[in-house]
Amino acid sequence: MANKEIPYKIYLEESEMPKAWYNLRADMKNKPAPLLNPATGKLMSAEELSDVFCAELAKQEVDEDTAYFPIPEEILSFYKMYRPAPLVRAYCLEEKLKTPAKIYYKFEGNNTSGSHKLNSAIAQAYYAKKQGLTGVTTETGAGQWGTALSMACAYLGLDCKVYMVKVSYEQKPFRREVMRTYGASVTPSPSMETEVGRRILEKHPGTGGSLGCAISEAVEVATNTPGYRYVLGSVLNQVMLHQSIIGLEAKAAMDKYGIKPDVIIGCAGGGSNLGGLIAPFMGEKLRGEADYRFIAVEPASCPSLTRGAFAYDYCDTGMVCPLAKMYTLGSNYIPAPNHAGGLRYHGMSPILSQLRADGLLEAISVPQTEVFAAAEYFARAEGTLPAPESSHAIKAAMDEAIRCRETGEEKTILFGLTGTGYFDMYAYEKFHDGKMTDYIPSDEEIQKALSYLPDMSKYDL
Amino acid sequence: MANKEIPYKIYLEESEMPKAWYNLRADMKNKPAPLLNPATGKLMSAEELSDVFCAELAKQEVDEDTAYFPIPEEILSFYKMYRPAPLVRAYCLEEKLKTPAKIYYKFEGNNTSGSHKLNSAIAQAYYAKKQGLTGVTTETGAGQWGTALSMACAYLGLDCKVYMVKVSYEQKPFRREVMRTYGASVTPSPSMETEVGRRILEKHPGTGGSLGCAISEAVEVATNTPGYRYVLGSVLNQVMLHQSIIGLEAKAAMDKYGIKPDVIIGCAGGGSNLGGLIAPFMGEKLRGEADYRFIAVEPASCPSLTRGAFAYDYCDTGMVCPLAKMYTLGSNYIPAPNHAGGLRYHGMSPILSQLRADGLLEAISVPQTEVFAAAEYFARAEGTLPAPESSHAIKAAMDEAIRCRETGEEKTILFGLTGTGYFDMYAYEKFHDGKMTDYIPSDEEIQKALSYLPDMSKYDL
Numbered sequence: 001m002a003n004k005e006i007p008y009k010i011y012l013e014e015s016e017m018p019k020a021w022y023n024l025r026a027d028m029k030n031k032p033a034p035l036l037n038p039a040t041g042k043l044m045s046a047e048e049l050s051d052v053f054c055a056e057l058a059k060q061e062v063d064e065d066t067a068y069f070p071i072p073e074e075i076l077s078f079y080k081m082y083r084p085a086p087l088v089r090a091y092c093l094e095e096k097l098k099t100p101a102k103i104y105y106k107f108e109g110n111n112t113s114g115s116h117k118l119n120s121a122i123a124q125a126y127y128a129k130k131q132g133l134t135g136v137t138t139e140t141g142a143g144q145w146g147t148a149l150s151m152a153c154a155y156l157g158l159d160c161k162v163y164m165v166k167v168s169y170e171q172k173p174f175r176r177e178v179m180r181t182y183g184a185s186v187t188p189s190p191s192m193e194t195e196v197g198r199r200i201l202e203k204h205p206g207t208g209g210s211l212g213c214a215i216s217e218a219v220e221v222a223t224n225t226p227g228y229r230y231v232l233g234s235v236l237n238q239v240m241l242h243q244s245i246i247g248l249e250a251k252a253a254m255d256k257y258g259i260k261p262d263v264i265i266g267c268a269g270g271g272s273n274l275g276g277l278i279a280p281f282m283g284e285k286l287r288g289e290a291d292y293r294f295i296a297v298e299p300a301s302c303p304s305l306t307r308g309a310f311a312y313d314y315c316d317t318g319m320v321c322p323l324a325k326m327y328t329l330g331s332n333y334i335p336a337p338n339h340a341g342g343l344r345y346h347g348m349s350p351i352l353s354q355l356r357a358d359g360l361l362e363a364i365s366v367p368q369t370e371v372f373a374a375a376e377y378f379a380r381a382e383g384t385l386p387a388p389e390s391s392h393a394i395k396a397a398m399d400e401a402i403r404c405r406e407t408g409e410e411k412t413i414l415f416g417l418t419g420t421g422y423f424d425m426y427a428y429e430k431f432h433d434g435k436m437t438d439y440i441p442s443d444e445e446i447q448k449a450l451s452y453l454p455d456m457s458k459y460d461l
Numbered sequence: 462m463a464n465k466e467i468p469y470k471i472y473l474e475e476s477e478m479p480k481a482w483y484n485l486r487a488d489m490k491n492k493p494a495p496l497l498n499p500a501t502g503k504l505m506s507a508e509e510l511s512d513v514f515c516a517e518l519a520k521q522e523v524d525e526d527t528a529y530f531p532i533p534e535e536i537l538s539f540y541k542m543y544r545p546a547p548l549v550r551a552y553c554l555e556e557k558l559k560t561p562a563k564i565y566y567k568f569e570g571n572n573t574s575g576s577h578k579l580n581s582a583i584a585q586a587y588y589a590k591k592q593g594l595t596g597v598t599t600e601t602g603a604g605q606w607g608t609a610l611s612m613a614c615a616y617l618g619l620d621c622k623v624y625m626v627k628v629s630y631e632q633k634p635f636r637r638e639v640m641r642t643y644g645a646s647v648t649p650s651p652s653m654e655t656e657v658g659r660r661i662l663e664k665h666p667g668t669g670g671s672l673g674c675a676i677s678e679a680v681e682v683a684t685n686t687p688g689y690r691y692v693l694g695s696v697l698n699q700v701m702l703h704q705s706i707i708g709l710e711a712k713a714a715m716d717k718y719g720i721k722p723d724v725i726i727g728c729a730g731g732g733s734n735l736g737g738l739i740a741p742f743m744g745e746k747l748r749g750e751a752d753y754r755f756i757a758v759e760p761a762s763c764p765s766l767t768r769g770a771f772a773y774d775y776c777d778t779g780m781v782c783p784l785a786k787m788y789t790l791g792s793n794y795i796p797a798p799n800h801a802g803g804l805r806y807h808g809m810s811p812i813l814s815q816l817r818a819d820g821l822l823e824a825i826s827v828p829q830t831e832v833f834a835a836a837e838y839f840a841r842a843e844g845t846l847p848a849p850e851s852s853h854a855i856k857a858a859m860d861e862a863i864r865c866r867e868t869g870e871e872k873t874i875l876f877g878l879t880g881t882g883y884f885d886m887y888a889y890e891k892f893h894d895g896k897m898t899d900y901i902p903s904d905e906e907i908q909k910a911l912s913y914l915p916d917m918s919k920y921d922l
Contacts, residue, residue: 007475008541014468080469081553081844092542092616110571112846112881154841155553174886180893181840379642380615383542385573420573422883425635432641 009086010253017084018248019071021241023060024279024351026067027286030358032237032350033325034062036312041459044322052222052321053238054229056127060238069241072130078122078155079245082111087253088417093381094401101404103397104261105417106250106277107384112178115342115387115419116273117148117233120242124231125152125160134227135159139189139214142168142341143175144419145233150184161228163189163217167208174423189214196220211344212317212331219320234270235315235324235349243276250414251280261292261414263400267392268296268305268363269342271349277416282355296352296363297392299371301439302335304328304348305356305363309450313347323454326353330449336439339368339427340388342418346449364396367438371395372431375421387419388427469552471714473545479709480532482702485740485812487528488747491819493698493811494786495523497773502920505783513683513782514699515690517588521699530702532584533591539583539616540706543572548714549878554842555862562865564858565722566878567711567738568845573639576803576848576880577734578609578694581703585692586613586621595688596620600650600675603629603802604636605880606694611643622689624650624678628669635884650675657681672805673778673792680781695731696776696785696810704737711875712741722753722875724861728853729757729766729824730803732810738877743816757813757824758853760832762900763796765789765809766817766824770911774808784915787814791910797900800829800888801849803879807910825857828899832856833892836882848880849888 025031035044049058060069071079090103108116128136135158140146146162153160162184169176169188179186189209190197194217200207222230233239254261264281266274274296284290296305304327314331315321328347335344348356355361368388375391377398378384386394397415404411421428430436486492496505510519521530532540551564569577589597596619601607607623614621623645630637630649640647650670651658655678661668683691694700715722725742727735735757745751757766765788775792776782789808796805809817816822829849836852838859839845847855858876865872882889891897 009475011472014470077552091538112840112844112883114883151844155844173890174883177886177890177893178846178883181837181846181889183841376642379573380644383573383612383616385639385642422573422575422635422639425638428642429634429638432638 006089006257006259008091009088010257011086012084012249012252014080016252017079018245018252019076020068021071022244022248022279022283023063023067023069023241024244024283025064025237027283028354029286030354031064032354035322035324038314038319038323041456052219052230054128054131054133056131057124057238060241061236072126075122075126078152082118083245084249085110087250090382093378096381097398097401097405099401099405100408100410101401102410102412103401104259104412104414106246106414107417108246108273109384109387109417109420113144113148113151114422115144115148116243116246116276117145118151119245119276120233120239120272121145121148121152122155123242125149125156125158128229128231129156129158133229135161135225136229136231137161137163137218137222138231138233139163139211139218141165141211141344142172142423143179144342146184146186147175147178148233149231150179150182153184154182160184161221162186163191163214165189165209165211165214172423189217191217193217194220210317215316216320234272234345235347237351239272240275240279240349240351243272244279246273246276246416247279247281250277259412262411263293263295263413265295265297265393265396265400265413265415267343267389267416267418268298268348268352269389270345270347271352273416273418275349275352282360285360294361295396296356296361297396298363298365299340299343299392300365300367301441302329302344303365304346306365307446309453310353310357311453312456313453315347324350326350327356328453329446330452332452333449336441339424340371340392342389343392366392366395367440369431369436369438372428372436374398384417385421386417387421388424390416390418393417467550467718467720470547470549471718472547473710473713475541477713478540478545479706479713480537481529482532483705483709483740483744484524484528484530484702485705485744486525486698488744489815490747491815492525493815496783496785499775499780499784502917513680513691515589515592515594517592518585518699521702522697533587536583536587543579544706545710546571548711551843554839557842558859558862558866560862560866561869561871562862563871563873564862565720565873565875567707567875568878569707569734570845570848570878570881574605574609574612575883576605576609577704577707577737578606579612580706580737581694581700581733582606582609582613583616584703586610586617586619589690589692590617590619594690596622596686597690597692598622598624598679598683599692599694600624600672600679602626602672602805603633603884604640605803607645607647608636608639609694610692611640611645614645615643621645622682623647624652624675626650626670626672626675633884650678652678654678655681671778676777677781695733695806696808698812700733701736701740701810701812704733705740707734707737707877708740708742711738720873723872724754724756724874726756726758726854726857726861726874726876728804728850728877728879729759729809729813730850731806731808732813734877734879736810736813743821746821755822756857757817757822758857759824759826760801760804760853761826761828762902763790763805764826765807767826768907770914771814771818772914773917774914776808785811787811788817789914790907791913793913794910797902800885801832801853803850804853827853827856828901830892830897830899833889833897835859845878846882847878848882849885851877851879854878
């Protein structure tokens with residue numbers, strides 16, 4: 001089909017929507033390393049994991065062999081409310097850049113959570129409901145994941161208890177109110193409701209809280225409340241599985257019009273979006289059916305894939321969660337204030353980390369002022385105001401398109417536009433006012449953070 | 462086609478998108494009364510209007526005969542970036558309400574302006590650009606219209622100067638920053654930049670401004686700056702024309718699946734959304750080809766259609782714009798603080814006013830606490846967090862569906878979901894905290910406001 005017949009937006013028909021999630025691990029020769037129990041250093045079984053996660057999700061977490069998991073009918077119904085997400089041909093951006101490259105983006109922001117997070121939130125809430133649980137707990141920083149989970153729980157009639165970092169709760173009240181609209185209970189963390197919260201407040205009475213503390217509170221409440229479990233929005237294998245819907249839809253839309261991307265680009269924090277977007281394409285590559293370049297884009301202020309170590313580390317600052325082998329800056333690493341809140345994570349999905357270690361995934365990092373400049377350029381060309389997280393991918397895609405202008409190559413670029421920036425206007429304001437700065441950690445700083453990695457030799461394995 | 466084959470969301474193909482706007486006036490037996498010059502009381506010609514509006518728009522403003530205006534290719538291209546807007550079958554809302562009614566909504570919120578305003582913003586900016594103008598001015602309250610215009614101007618490379626009511630500029634900085642992202646210059650009004658602004662500041666040094674004052678500043682700058690014109694986001698006939706794209710798309714989507722609505726519901730402030738949504742359906746009714754019920758829903762705090770007078774009045778508080786015959790509460794009427802900022806207008810589109818006077822359009826008013834309760838109910842069922850303005854239509858549609866549950870009627874309801882409420886979280890917070898109140902003006906208050914209507918007998922006509 002000729003190029004100019006490609007519409008601005010490709011929407012799959014409802015009947016063309018994927019009916020199963022794709023588990024990339026099934027096609028990986030080198031499987032991601034398993035989660036370990038931090039107390040014993042031993043491999044965590046699905047049974048052990050099901051104390052924290054509900055049983056079906058614990059099974060998904062450890063399953064390396066099943067390639068496709070059918071999506072339950074109830075989740076498909078929920079997906080139909082906000083999916084299929086469009087695959088957009090960025091005609092206006094191409095014209096503005098004067099590039100011969102063809103740019104496509106998979107846009108996941110057309111839902112109230114404002115991002116792709118909803119894809120896994122509904123799955124996790126569904127399995128909790130199906131198991132007869134009555135509620136779930138989670139933590140949230142800026143509030144994207146908490147919002148997504150609130151929406152899913154409202155739909156299923158499940159209690160949703162969100163621990164929100166206190167400084168965000170107070171200074172960014174908007175996503176908090178969105179969560180309340182969906183009936184979630186939102187507690188500023190640290191709180192007096194938990195033992196860990198009370199302990200922290202006693203020690204640091206005026207603290208604004210941290211993600212690490214909020215995780216600890218959410219886990220404590222989940223394990224102490226009958227009928228409750230804890231859920232997490234990124235990093236985990238189960239999340240990558242649910243997010244494969246992004247890539248499956250993108251690939252179906254491209255196949256429909258005979259489009260084959262040369263390079264696929266996504267922003268990377270914990271890896272939930274990137275892992276989902278690349279899954280079916282990477283599967284083809286692993287099976288030797290096709291070849292693509294894959295590029296992860298991370299903030300220069302939190303460069304786990306580009307400057308971290310590939311090692312076992314704690315997933316949380318509180319060191320209560322399982323150990324995961326991943327690219328990490330150390331669970332003590334405190335990323336500098338960076339407005340892409342969703343990318344401020346010290347580690348990276350074990351699946352993506354393994355692909356990176358095997359040379360299948362490239363990684364670059366970009367400073368945030370350049371990211372916001374790209375975001376603004378994109379908004380003026382394509383209309384949509386992007387999230388700071390997504391704008392990391394925009395920046396890399398634009399750079400690739402500019403290189404094509406110089407070389408004359410007509411590459412086809414696909415990137416993930418994970419969400420909208422409507423709740424990030426403070427950051428845009430800083431950028432407009434010239435008050436945004438870049439922070440790039442020194443080698444010493446990173447070495448120091450990495451010196452806190454757990455000593456694996458202490459375990460008698 | 463059987464009902465259950467109807468997807469959750471109907472997206473037209475790009476090739477099925479309307480290629481012309483529909484001018485409802487061509488099918489009206491009683492035409493809306495013409496605009497009058499406030500100085501002379503005489504009919505304003507297109508030539509006179511083109512001192513304020515660009516020439517092509519002035520022509521559209523006065524044309525009562527042409528039924529279809531082809532949409533220029535450049536505007537069609539822009540529409541393709543964010544349109545077609547989906548027609549959504551509210552399966553989940555129906556189930557939650559246990560109603561036999563079939564509920565559809567046309568969703569106009571999937572773009573960064575957050576509402577339907579973009580449909581006319583791009584048209585007005587396009588004709589300004591085509592005429593060789595270099596910039597446009599406008600006023601904005603909460604910022605929806607200003608945002609839409611900024612996006613359109615960024616796309617076309619046109620200067621955009623927005624006068625934003627100072628209290629909104631300071632207390633609601635988010636839409637201001639969205640506008641700045643699109644390169645608009647945003648000035649808090651009253652400002653020292655204009656004569657009228659300086660005069661007001663001298664008299665009321667600490668004032669937070671008003672929409673009336675912002676209009677006056679925008680008009681002053683437009684008429685004093687070579688190559689500039691003033692643009693307006695509602696009320697005008699030209700705006701109803703551009704917004705007909707809403708109804709044309711909705712009707713095409715319904716026709717495709719053999720759906721015929723029994724009742725069509727929209728919120729009404731200045732009338733831009735309602736006028737656009739009902740246009741092609743009302744056309745069929747006027748031509749005797751089909752019958753529908755049409756319901757306008759307005760806030761109880763600003764009830765122009767339900768409690769106002771049908772008379773000539775000023776369109777603006779500053780009394781500089783033409784006189785229009787419309788349902789009005791008087792240009793001096795100051796609506797009580799109501800969070801649906803887009804519905805706080807003292808008058809109503811002359812086209813809709815005439816339809817109302819002719820008994821073709823029903824009108825009801827609803828108090829805002831009930832509107833927010835409906836908004837929250839809708840969000841939990843359908844996912845999308847609605848704008849307070851749109852939620853007036855949700856409230857009326859839900860009431861209609863509940864009546865169907867009682868009578869067993871399987872009515873088909875279509876309503877307009879004009880936008881999202883992401884920038885309205887302060888209002889939602891008030892609602893959640895039980896601090897939202899209702900205000901219903903007394904008869905005396907309305908009579909007093911109406912006593913300021915212009916005395917038309919002073920004109921020697």
